[in-house]
Amino acid sequence: WAADEQGTAEMALAALEEQILHEGPHTIAAILMESVIGSGGVLSHPQGYVQGIRALCDKYGIVYIADEVMVGFGRTGKLWGFQNYAGVIPDIVTSAKGLSAAYLPLAMVAMRQPIKDFFENEPLGWGATYQAHPVSLACAYECIKFMLDNDIPGAAKKLEPVMVECISALIDDHPSVRQGRALGLFGCIDLVNAEGQYVQNIAGPMAPAAAKLKQAMMEEGLFGLFRPPFLHCAPPLVISEEELRDGFLRLDRALQKFDVAVAS
Numbered sequence: 492w493a494a495d496e497q498g499t500a501e502m503a504l505a506a507l508e509e510q511i512l513h514e515g516p517h518t519i520a521a522i523l524m525e526s527v528i529g530s531g532g533v534l535s536h537p538q539g540y541v542q543g544i545r546a547l548c549d550k551y552g553i554v555y556i557a558d559e560v561m562v563g564f565g566r567t568g569k570l571w572g573f574q575n576y577a578g579v580i581p582d583i584v585t586s587a588k589g590l591s592a593a594y595l596p597l598a599m600v601a602m603r604q605p606i607k608d609f610f611e612n613e614p615l616g617w618g619a620t621y622q623a624h625p626v627s628l629a630c631a632y633e634c635i636k637f638m639l640d641n642d643i644p645g646a647a648k649k650l651e652p653v654m655v656e657c658i659s660a661l662i663d664d665h666p667s668v669r670q671g672r673a674l675g676l677f678g679c680i681d682l683v684n685a686e687g688q689y690v691q692n693i694a695g696p697m698a699p700a701a702a703k704l705k706q707a708m709m710e711e712g713l714f715g716l717f718r719p720p721f722l723h724c725a726p727p728l729v730i731s732e733e734e735l736r737d738g739f740l741r742l743d744r745a746l747q748k749f750d751v752a753v754a755s
């Protein structure tokens with residue numbers, strides 16, 4: 492990797508362009524990526540990378556799809572995750588979760604007009620049982636109105652410094668927390684063992700110490716996305732600062748037990 496973000500982005504883009512040319516651009520329909528990588532640990536792309544992807548897609552006639560299932564609808568402090576990268580507009584956006592605040596199941600896809608026109612004229616020969624379910628749509632309509640009227644993405648942005656502060660405190664106070672990051676109300680910490688290695692592989696069976704942490708979190712009333720070695724923090728976007736700090740105090744107590752478990 493290069494010494495700075497820009498250099499890293501340039502290297503990654505050069506490698507991607509080489510791959511596109513190797514495959515043959517005409518064989519590639521689309522590039523699909525999460526605007527901020529979610530389950531993989533809340534990883535933002537280096538500045539310039541997403542703009543570079545957009546430019547490569549334009550250059551080679553490839554559709555750029557932004558997966559906004561986790562980060563759409565305000566999670567990262569912007570209405571859309573891709574807005575964290577200046578000037579980027581995808582061709583297709585997929586989203587779900589925050590669309591209905593997860594009260595009811597609903598997913599969505601948005602696209603540029605020419606793509607919409609294509610599928611209007613040449614519809615695919617399949618559907619889904621609950622596609623456009625009216626009750627879910629009514630729910631989503633109310634959620635989005637609330638989100639826009641109350642600037643929920645702005646509320647998430649406002650609490651980002653609290654996320655960063657609380658995550659930094661966990662890193663300082665717990666040998667089992669190697670590093671962490673947050674964007675809006677989307678945070679993650681990386682858990683390590685006494686040797687400073689990840690407490691387990693992401694796809695592996697849950698390590699005994701990780702299972703103890705899960706139990707300790709449940710006892711503290713904390714429940715969330717936990718894919719060891721990554722522990723996510725993605726609270727409701729309407730959370731107050733007081734509630735958020737209370738949540739981190741609970742996590743701090745649970746991690747004290749984890750510190751002991753990984754050391755023994």
Ligand SMILES: Cc1ncc(COP(=O)(O)O)c(C=O)c1O
Pocket residue numbers: 525529558559560561587598
């Ligand atoms: C980032 C991301 N993309 C896609 C999906 C899959 O979404 P769906 O179940 O609506 O197909 C998920 C589900 O958790 C997700 O988190």
